[in-house]
Amino acid sequence: MAISPRTIKRRIKSVTNTRKITKAMELVAASKMRKAVAAVLASRPYAEAAWAAVGEIARTAPADAPLHPLLAPRAEVKRVLLVVFTSDRGLCGGFNAQILKEVAAFLKTAPADLDVVAVGKKGQGALQRLKRTIVAAFAGLTNAPRFAEVRTIADLATRDFLAGKYDRACIAFTDYRSALIQKPIIRQLLPIVRIGELGEVGKAAEEGKKAAPGAAVEYTFEPSPRAVLDQMLPRLVEAQVWQALLESAASEHSARMMAMRTASDSAGDMIDDLRLTYNQARQAGITREIAEISSGKAALE
Numbered sequence: 001m002a003i004s005p006r007t008i009k010r011r012i013k014s015v016t017n018t019r020k021i022t023k024a025m026e027l028v029a030a031s032k033m034r035k036a037v038a039a040v041l042a043s044r045p046y047a048e049a050a051w052a053a054v055g056e057i058a059r060t061a062p063a064d065a066p067l068h069p070l071l072a073p074r075a076e077v078k079r080v081l082l083v084v085f086t087s088d089r090g091l092c093g094g095f096n097a098q099i100l101k102e103v104a105a106f107l108k109t110a111p112a113d114l115d116v117v118a119v120g121k122k123g124q125g126a127l128q129r130l131k132r133t134i135v136a137a138f139a140g141l142t143n144a145p146r147f148a149e150v151r152t153i154a155d156l157a158t159r160d161f162l163a164g165k166y167d168r169a170c171i172a173f174t175d176y177r178s179a180l181i182q183k184p185i186i187r188q189l190l191p192i193v194r195i196g197e198l199g200e201v202g203k204a205a206e207e208g209k210k211a212a213p214g215a216a217v218e219y220t221f222e223p224s225p226r227a228v229l230d231q232m233l234p235r236l237v238e239a240q241v242w243q244a245l246l247e248s249a250a251s252e253h254s255a256r257m258m259a260m261r262t263a264s265d266s267a268g269d270m271i272d273d274l275r276l277t278y279n280q281a282r283q284a285g286i287t288r289e290i291a292e293i294s295s296g297k298a299a300l301e
Contacts, residue, residue, distance in 0.1 A: 005285065008278040012271055019267035025091070026260035032143075033179070033253035039145070040176055040246045047243045050236050054192070054229075068226065070158070070233040073191050074167040080114045081135075081157055081166040082106070083189065083241065085173040085248035086123030088139050093259035095174065095182065095252055096122045102184040103172050107132070115166070117153060119245070142249040147238075150245055154238040161190045173244040174251035179258065182251035189240060192233060 084103055086096050100123065107114065107130070118124035118137045127134060136156060141149055157169045169190035175183045221228050 003277070003281055005278055005281045008274055008281060012274045012278065015267050015270050015274065019264050019271070022260045022263040022267060026257055026264060029253050029257035029260060033250060033257055036145075036246065036250035036253050037176065040243075040250045043239075043243055043246055047239050050232075050239050054232060054236055068229045068233060069162055070190060070192050070229075070237070077167040078111055078113060079166045079168075080110050081117065081160065081169040082110070082114060082186075083117040083153060083157065083169070083171045083244075084119065084123045084127065085142070085171075085244055086118070086120035086126075087142055087252045088121045090122070091259060092252055092256040093262075095255035096120075096126075098182075099123070099172060099174050099184040100126050102186060103127075104130070106170075106172070106186050117156065119153070119248075141245060142252050145242075145245050145249055147242060150242045151238055154234070154241045157190060157241075158234055158237055166190075171241065171244050173248045176247045176250040176254065179254045182255060187240075187244075189237065192236060 082103070084099070086099060090096070103123075115133045115135045116127050118127055118134050119141055121139050124134060124137050124139075136153070138149055138153070157166075160166050161169055168188065170186055171189045172184070172186045175185045177183055
C-alpha cells in the first residue's frame with residue numbers, strides 16, 4: 001500500500017523534533033559529565049592517601065594486638081548490608097541494567113538475611129520487586145552529590161556494623177573508566193580490609209615503598225594508635241561512599257550522553273530513509289499524474 005507523501009512529511013517533522021530533543025539532552029549530559037569527572041579525579045588522590053595512611057597505622061600495630069572493630073572480620077557472616085547506587089531517571093542506556101544485574105548475581109550468593117540501602121529511584125524500584133528489605137532510600141544524589149547525605153549513609157553502615165546488627169557491609173556502584181566504559185563493582189565496605197587486601201590502591205602503595213628504599217620510618221601516635229584509628233576509620237568509610245557516589249554520577253552522565261548521541265544518530269538515519277521514501281512517493285505521484293494526463297489526451301483524440 002502506497003504511503004501518502006503528506007504522511008511521510010509529517011513523520012519527518014516528528015523525527016526531526018525528536019532529534020532536537022535528544023541532541024539537547026546529549027549536550028546537557030556532556031556538561032554534567034565533565035563536572036562529575038572533574039570531581040571524581042579530584043577525590044581519587046584523597047581516597048588513595050587515606051588508604052595508605054590507614055595501611056601505615058595498621059602496619060605499625062603489634063602483631064598480637066587486637067584489631068580495631070572496623071577492621072576485624074566476623075567469624076560468621078549472617079547478616080549483610082548492601083548499599084546500591086543507581087540513577088533516579090532513565091534514558092541512560094544500560095547503566096542501571098548492568099549494576100542491577102551485578103547486584104542480582106551477588107544476591108544469589110549472599111546470605112538470605114540481607115538489607116539494602118537504595119541510592120536512586122531505579123534501584124529502589126528494582127529491589128522492591130525482588131522483595132528485598134530497604135532500610136533507607138535516597139534520591140537526587142547523583143544529579144547533585146551532597147556530602148551530608150553521604151555521611152548519613154556511612155554513619156548508618158558504621159553504627160549498625162559496630163552494634164552487631166550486620167556482619168558485613170558492601171557497596172555496589174558503577175566505576176567510571178572512560179566516557180565509553182563504565183564497570184559495575186561490588187566492594188566490601190565493612191570490615192575495612194588491611195593494606196594487603198586493598199586492591200590496586202594497596203598494590204600501588206606497596207610498590208611505591210619498594211621503589212623508594214630509605215631509612216625506616218618511626219611513627220608516634222598521640223594519644224594512642226586506637227584513638228587515631230577511631231577518628232580516621234569512620235572518615236575512610238565516608239571517603240569510600242563519597243567516591244562511589246561520584247563514580248556512579250560520572251558513569252550515569254557518560255552513559256546518558258552516549259545513549260542520547262546514539263539516539264540522535266539513529267534519528268538522522270531515519271530521517272534520511274524517510275526523505276528517500278518521500279522522494280520516491282512524490283516521484284511516483286508525478287509519474288502517475290503524467291500517465292493519467294497522457295491517457296486522458298489519448299482518449300479525447
